[in-house]
Amino acid sequence: MGIRTGAQFLAKLDAMRPHLVIDGEVVSENLTRHPAFRQLALTYAKLFDMQHDPAHRDALTYESPTTGDLVNASFLVPRTPQDLARRRAATATWSEYSNGFLGRTADYMNAALTALSTAKTFFAQGDPVFGERIEAYYEFARENDLLATHTLIPPQVNRSVSGSEQLGGQLTARIVEERADGIVISGARMLATVAPIADELLVFPSTVLRGTPEDAPYSFAVAVANDAPGLRYLCRTGLHNGGNTHDEPLAARFDEIDAVVVFDEVFIPNERIFMLGRPELCNAWYTDTGAGALMTHQVVTRTVAKSEFYLGLASEIAGAIGIDGFAHIQEDLAELIRNVEIGKALVVAAEAQAAPSVDGVLLPHWETLNAARNWYPKISQRFPEIIRKFCASGLMALPGEADLEVATEDIAKYLQGKSLTGSERIRLFKLAYDASITGFSGRQALYEYFFFRRSRAHGRSHGEQLRPRADVPASARIPGPGGLRNHRGNAFAQDAGLPAHPAPDIPRARGGTAETQIDVSGVTMMGYHGQSTLPSERSV
Numbered sequence: 426m427g428i429r430t431g432a433q434f435l436a437k438l439d440a441m442r443p444h445l446v447i448d449g450e451v452v453s454e455n456l457t458r459h460p461a462f463r464q465l466a467l468t469y470a471k472l473f474d475m476q477h478d479p480a481h482r483d484a485l486t487y488e489s490p491t492t493g494d495l496v497n498a499s500f501l502v503p504r505t506p507q508d509l510a511r512r513r514a515a516t517a518t519w520s521e522y523s524n525g526f527l528g529r530t531a532d533y534m535n536a537a538l539t540a541l542s543t544a545k546t547f548f549a550q551g552d553p554v555f556g557e558r559i560e561a562y563y564e565f566a567r568e569n570d571l572l573a574t575h576t577l578i579p580p581q582v583n584r585s586v587s588g589s590e591q592l593g594g595q596l597t598a599r600i601v602e603e604r605a606d607g608i609v610i611s612g613a614r615m616l617a618t619v620a621p622i623a624d625e626l627l628v629f630p631s632t633v634l635r636g637t638p639e640d641a642p643y644s645f646a647v648a649v650a651n652d653a654p655g656l657r658y659l660c661r662t663g664l665h666n667g668g669n670t671h672d673e674p675l676a677a678r679f680d681e682i683d684a685v686v687v688f689d690e691v692f693i694p695n696e697r698i699f700m701l702g703r704p705e706l707c708n709a710w711y712t713d714t715g716a717g718a719l720m721t722h723q724v725v726t727r728t729v730a731k732s733e734f735y736l737g738l739a740s741e742i743a744g745a746i747g748i749d750g751f752a753h754i755q756e757d758l759a760e761l762i763r764n765v766e767i768g769k770a771l772v773v774a775a776e777a778q779a780a781p782s783v784d785g786v787l788l789p790h791w792e793t794l795n796a797a798r799n800w801y802p803k804i805s806q807r808f809p810e811i812i813r814k815f816c817a818s819g820l821m822a823l824p825g826e827a828d829l830e831v832a833t834e835d836i837a838k839y840l841q842g843k844s845l846t847g848s849e850r851i852r853l854f855k856l857a858y859d860a861s862i863t864g865f866s867g868r869q870a871l872y873e874y875f876f877f878r879r880s881r882a883h884g885r886s887h888g889e890q891l892r893p894r895a896d897v898p899a900s901a902r903i904p905g906p907g908g909l910r911n912h913r914g915n916a917f918a919q920d921a922g923l924p925a926h927p928a929p930d931i932p933r934a935r936g937g938t939a940e941t942q943i944d945v946s947g948v949t950m951m952g953y954h955g956q957s958t959l960p961s962e963r964s965v
C-alpha cells in the first residue's frame with residue numbers, strides 16, 4: 426500500500442475501537458468526530474496528505490525496496506551521507522509545517538523502528554528471532570504507513586524506589602503470564618503522547634533494569650494495536666479551548682494529547698514480542714541498536730524548526746511595535762539567532778561525522794547529537810520568556826476575531842502597530858500569546874524539557890537510597906515522600922480540597938522514609954559517550 430492519504434488515516438481511526446477516557450467520558454468510536462480529538466486528527470491527516478502533494482512528495486517519500494510503492498522517507502535505512510540528508514529533509518518538511526510544535530509525527534518512532542530493524546548483531550546476542558520479528562514489524566509499519574506512539578517510564582507513584590519496586594512490583598507494566606503463543610501484560614506506564622490518534626503503541630524498555638531474576642517480568646519490548654482488548658488510555662484534558670485558528674493559532678491545530686497507559690491483561694502475540702527476559706539487552710536497547718541516534722537526529726532537526734519559529738516571531742513583534750532598536754531587545758534576538766545556528770550546526774556536524782554501525786548502517790555521530798539533546802531542553806525554556814518580555818501587556822490587549830466586526834474602528838485605531846494594521850497586529854499577538862503564556866505553550870515547554878530525558882529515579886539500583894547531592898545546600902532540600910505524606914501532606918490535601926487520607930481500598934505504594942532527601946537540583950541528563958557510571962544515564 427505505501428503512503429496513506431489523510432482520508433485513509435481518518436477512516437482507519439474511525440474504525441478503531443480504543444478505550445479512551447477523557448473529561449468524564451469513555452470514547453471508543455468515531456474519534457474524528459469527537460471535539461477532544463478532531464482537530465489533532467485533522468492536523469495529522471494533513472501530514473499524510475503532504476506525502477502525496479507534488480510540492481513535498483520527493484522530500485517525504487522514497488520507493489519501498491520490497492514493493493516499489495512510495496513509503497515515508499523516515500523508513501529509509503541510511504547507508505550513505507545522502508541518505509542521512511534525505512532523512513533530515515523529510516523531518517524538516519513535516520517540522521516546518523508545524524513549526525516544530527508536533528513532537529510525535531510518525532517519523533519519530535519510524536526512526537527507532539528503522540534502526541532496530543537493522544540491528545542484527547544486537548539481536549543475535551539474545552535470540553535472532555527477535556531481530557527477524559522487528560524487521561517484519563518495521564516492514565508492516567512502513568508498508569501500511571502507520572502512526573505509532575510509545576510508552577517508556579513507570580508510573581510516578583514513588584520515585585524513591587525503582588518502578589519495579591512500586592507496590593511490590595504490582596504497578597508498573599509487567600508480564601503476568603507467559604503462554605505458548607504470547608505474553609500477557611498488566612500494570613501501567615506513565616505517558617504516551619498522541620496515543621488517542623495513533624495506530625500502534627510501542628512498549629519499549631523503560632527503565633534500567635538490574636539484571637536480577639526479579640526484573641525478568643519488566644524486561645520486554647513489544648508492539649500492540651491501539652485498540653487491543655484491555656488497553657486503556659487516561660487522557661489529559663485538551664489544551665485547545667475550542668477557539669478557531671485566529672484566536673488559538675497553535676492549540677487549535679497542534680495539541681498532541683498525552684495519556685496514561687493502563688494494561689489490563691493485554692495479550693501480546695509472539696510475533697509482536699521483540700525482546701523478552703534479557704534485562705542487559707533491554708538496557709542497551711537504544712544505545713546499541715542505533716535507535717537513539719536516529720531518533721535524536723529526528724528530534725534535533727525538528728527543534729531547529731521550532732527555534733526558527735521563535736526567532737521569526739520575536740523579530741516580527743520587535744518590528745511591529747518599534748522595539749527593535751533597543752539594545753536589550755537586540756541582545757535577545759541575537760540569542761535566538763545563535764540558538765538557531767547552533768542547532769543547525771549540530772545536526773550537520775552529526776551527519777558529517779557519521780560512521781557505519783556493525784551492521785553497516787550509517788549512524789549520525791552520537792556524541793554531537795547527545796550534546797544537542799542535552800542543550801536544547803534548557804535553552805528552549807527561554808523562548809516563551811523572550812516572547813513575553815517583547816510583548817508585555819500587548820499579550821493582554823487582545824480582542825478575539827469576533828470583535829473585529831464589532832469594534833472595527835477602535836481596533837484599527839488603537840491596536841495598530843508601527844508596521845501593522847490593528848487586525849494584523851492582533852493576529853501576530855495571538856500567535857505570541859499561544860506560544861508564550863497559554864496552557865498549550867506551557868505544555869510545550871514541559872515537553873521540550875522532559876520528553877527525551879530520564880530521571881535517575883527510573884533506573885536506580887535495587888535498595889539504593891537517594892542521597893542529597895553535596896553541592897545542594899540543605900536549605901534547598903525538601904522532605905521526601907515519607908516526610909511530605911506524614912508531616913505536611915494532610916494540610917496540603919485539605920487546602921486543595923482533597924481527601925486527607927488515602928481511600929482505604931486502594932493499595933498504597935511503600936518505599937522511601939521520612940528521612941529520605943530528594944535532590945531538587947534537576948533531572949539527570951543522558952551520559953556522555955557511554956562513560957556514565959550509572960547505567961540509567963545511558964537510556965533514552
Ligand SMILES: Cc1cc2nc3c(=O)[nH]c(=O)nc-3n(C[C@H](O)[C@H](O)[C@H](O)COP(=O)(O)OP(=O)(O)OC[C@H]3O[C@@H](n4cnc5c(N)ncnc54)[C@H](O)[C@@H]3O)c2cc1C
Nearest residue numbers: 575576577616617618872875878879880881882944947948
Ligand atoms: C509533555 C510530555 C510528553 C511526554 N510524552 C511521553 C511519551 O510519549 N512516551 C513516554 O514514554 N514518555 C513521555 N514523557 C515522559 C518523559 O519521558 C518523562 O517526563 C521523563 O523521563 C522524566 O520522568 P518523569 O516525568 O516521570 O519525572 P520524575 O522522574 O518523576 O521526576 C520528577 C522530578 O523529580 C526529580 N527526580 C526524580 N528522581 C530523581 C532522582 N533520583 N534524583 C534527582 N532528582 C530526581 C526530577 O528531576 C524531576 O524534577 C513525556 C513527558 C512530557 C512532559
